[in-house]
Amino acid sequence: MGICYTLRDGKSQGRTELMSIEVTHDPALMPAEPARPVIHPRWVRVTHWVNALTMVVLIASGWQIYNASPLFAFVFPRWVTLGGWLAGALLWHFAAMWLLAVNGLIYVVLGIVTGRFRRKLIPIRPGEVLADARAAFTGKLKYDDLSVYNAVQKLFYLGVIVAGIVVVLSGLAIWKPVQLHELAAAFGGYDTARYVHFFAMAAIVGFLVVHVIMSAIVPTSLRAMITGR
Amino acid sequence: MPRVRRGPPPGVDPELLAKDAAKLMPDPTRRLFLRGGASLGALAFLTGCDIVDGTSAEQALIKISHFNDRAQAWLFNPNKLAPTYPESAVQRPFPFNAYYPEDEAPEVDREDYKLEVGGMVDNTKSWTLDELYALPQETQITRLVCVEGWSAIGKWTGTPLREFLRRIGADTRAKYVWFRCAEGYSTSIDMPTALHPQTQMTFKFDGEILPRKYGFPMKVRMPTKLGFKNPKHVMEIAVTDKYLGGYWEDQGYNWFSGL
Ligand code: HEM
Numbered sequence: 001m002g003i004c005y006t007l008r009d010g011k012s013q014g015r016t017e018l019m020s021i022e023v024t025h026d027p028a029l030m031p032a033e034p035a036r037p038v039i040h041p042r043w044v045r046v047t048h049w050v051n052a053l054t055m056v057v058l059i060a061s062g063w064q065i066y067n068a069s070p071l072f073a074f075v076f077p078r079w080v081t082l083g084g085w086l087a088g089a090l091l092w093h094f095a096a097m098w099l100l101a102v103n104g105l106i107y108v109v110l111g112i113v114t115g116r117f118r119r120k121l122i123p124i125r126p127g128e129v130l131a132d133a134r135a136a137f138t139g140k141l142k143y144d145d146l147s148v149y150n151a152v153q154k155l156f157y158l159g160v161i162v163a164g165i166v167v168v169l170s171g172l173a174i175w176k177p178v179q180l181h182e183l184a185a186a187f188g189g190y191d192t193a194r195y196v197h198f199f200a201m202a203a204i205v206g207f208l209v210v211h212v213i214m215s216a217i218v219p220t221s222l223r224a225m226i227t228g229r
Numbered sequence: 230m231p232r233v234r235r236g237p238p239p240g241v242d243p244e245l246l247a248k249d250a251a252k253l254m255p256d257p258t259r260r261l262f263l264r265g266g267a268s269l270g271a272l273a274f275l276t277g278c279d280i281v282d283g284t285s286a287e288q289a290l291i292k293i294s295h296f297n298d299r300a301q302a303w304l305f306n307p308n309k310l311a312p313t314y315p316e317s318a319v320q321r322p323f324p325f326n327a328y329y330p331e332d333e334a335p336e337v338d339r340e341d342y343k344l345e346v347g348g349m350v351d352n353t354k355s356w357t358l359d360e361l362y363a364l365p366q367e368t369q370i371t372r373l374v375c376v377e378g379w380s381a382i383g384k385w386t387g388t389p390l391r392e393f394l395r396r397i398g399a400d401t402r403a404k405y406v407w408f409r410c411a412e413g414y415s416t417s418i419d420m421p422t423a424l425h426p427q428t429q430m431t432f433k434f435d436g437e438i439l440p441r442k443y444g445f446p447m448k449v450r451m452p453t454k455l456g457f458k459n460p461k462h463v464m465e466i467a468v469t470d471k472y473l474g475g476y477w478e479d480q481g482y483n484w485f486s487g488l
Contacts, residue, residue, distance in 0.1 A: 069378035086377065087481035091290040094297050094483065177374060178311045178453050178488040179304050185312075190372060190380050 036229040039147045044116070045228060047107040051164075054103065055204065057082060057096040062201060064089035071198055094175075101168055108161065117158075124154045143218045160207040167200035291481070298485040305487055307421045311452035314370045319435060320381045325442050326456065328476075334441050335411040335462050342446050348407070348467035351398025358446050362432060364388040364396075369427055371452035373459070374488055376477075385450045386433035391424045399468045407473045408449060411462035416475035418451070418458060419485065427452050430463075455486040 040048075060082035067075040068086045083089025111117040128151035135141040136152060149157065173184040173193040187193035215222040223229075325331050343355040368386040394401065401424060407417040422428060428451040434443045444461025451459055457477050478484045 065378065069375070087477070088290075090376070090483065091294055091481060095290055095293040098293075174378075176304065176488060177372070179306060179309060181309075181312050190374065194378060 037147065038228045039224045040228050042228065043106070043110050045225060047103050047110075048225060050099065050103045051107065054096050054100045055208070057092055058100060059201060059205060061089040061092035061096070065093060066198070071195060097168075097171065100164075104164055104168065108165075111161075120149055121154050121158045121161075124151060124158065129155050143221065146221055146224050156207060156211070160204060160211075163200050163203040163207070167197060167204060170194075170197040170200060173197075294481075294483050297483055301485040301487040302419060302421070305419075305421055305453070307425055311371050311427055311488070314372070314382050316370065316384070318382045319370060319384045321435070323383050323434070323443070324379070324381050326375060326377075327461070329412065331442050336441060337411050337446055337462055337464075339446065344447065344463065345409075345465040346397050346467075347465065348469045349400040349403045350394075350468050353397075361388070361430070361447065364430075365392065366432070367429065368433075369429060369450070369452065371427065371450075373452070373456050375456040376482060376486065384435045385429060385431045386436070387429045387431035387447075387450070389426060390428045390430050390449060391426070393430055393466075394423065394468070403468045404470050405468075405472065407467045407469055408460040408463050409465040409467075410460050411464050414460060414462075414476045415473070416458055416460050416478065417469075417473045417484075418454065422451060422453055422487070425451065425453055453488055455488065457482065458486050 060080060063076035064081035064083045065086065067081065081089065083092050132141060132151040136150075141150060141152075169183065170187055170193050172180055173187050174190060174197055177184040177190040177193070184190050184193050187196050215225070327334065339358060342358050344357075344361060345355050346353050366386055366388055368384060370382060370384045372380050372382050374380040390406075394406070399406075401420060403420060405417045405419060406423040407415065409415050418428075428449070431444070431448045431450045432439055432446070434440065439445045439448060444463075447463050448461040449459060449463055458475075474484065
């Protein structure tokens, strides 16, 4: 990659042979002008932000739905909920769910076929996770190469992708416990699937809190998720 | 308005559940049901301002809800049976749930009762309770799932609705079957659900004549739809091509509400 950028910088007319090497590269990775390398291709950025918006809508409306029949001895304060009352919340929830499912599917399929997951998210070694976690808590973790995720990031991202898949599947199970009763049974039945759905949401919210704090601590990573670089 | 409730079923307190109905209803001071105390809540919080105009967001959501009706109709398999359970799974006492407290459940007189039949049918003669009781009956032990999220397993006995529709000569190419109830409640369902083998005109709950609180003298039980689509105290059945919505559906609950 570095070579390509150098060639571009040189603006040499005579090196057409070498320039042709560039053509074989993914055009999305080729900057129009000299710049930092692309860390997040457009499909990652678009699906990421669509997902972030959809998740917030689903979580806030989901909390309102939860309040109609709480699983635990607490309800969510009204001001963090979306929809105003049960019917309104259900309308939001059952609208946003399509967006989450379609967008999530695009992200996961592209993540697998482009090899992004393989390159960026695996392998995750427990020893590295512990070492990186320790470094993070003592402020020694370096975030200078944004194109490489540290072991804690890998674990978090893979974990939230799994939580996203669980939340969608358990949601389907409680939405259609008759048409998809095999799926509901796989989650231990309708009532248990409700708990699974809740805990998957809780995991995503936990991730979100850490994730948003981290992107505030490392603003260059936030810029990269917006502009790609 | 009671907004907090602890401990839904199992072991539900029926009195607490009666109060729940309040939660199903929109804030009486606001007709715009999408606007809660914090307006659009998280969205306003996200953008820092209230950019989404309530009514247009509401219209868009209603459109998506209609799309969801079609998606669910497509997903509905007329041959797929709801899971059934052993006698031991029946929840006793079974939760009472309505938009009115239990002691305000309508009282329908056994002798005066006549089920009215209308719309696209050959025979619009009304049915007395004795005539209805004489129909062939079946028992199902299935799970009732409430739109609020809780569920409970009950035992219902009655006549498959499709058997009744056959006897009244209903045009089963019609789109909807509509139910009117004693307390002014109403709901309507799609024809494929009306013809589903487990959709039942129910006369008994847990082996006893349907008590007043569970919908005396007749309710329509369908384990393939949410609880509010299962009308109690049914006074009239009509077969129609016209979309007539229903009590909760007209207030924003999804019409198909299939399970
Ligand atoms: C709304 C606030 C959010 C912000 C500000 C935010 C910000 C970011 C940033 C800056 C990155 C790049 C981080 C890096 O380089 O390490 C990132 C990546 C990621 N975020 Fe978020 N995010 C948000 C919401 C979410 C939500 C709700 C989810 C999932 C439930 C999520 C899942 C992910 C994943 C899986 C990645 C890695 C993507 C990849 O490399 O393919 N994010 N986010």
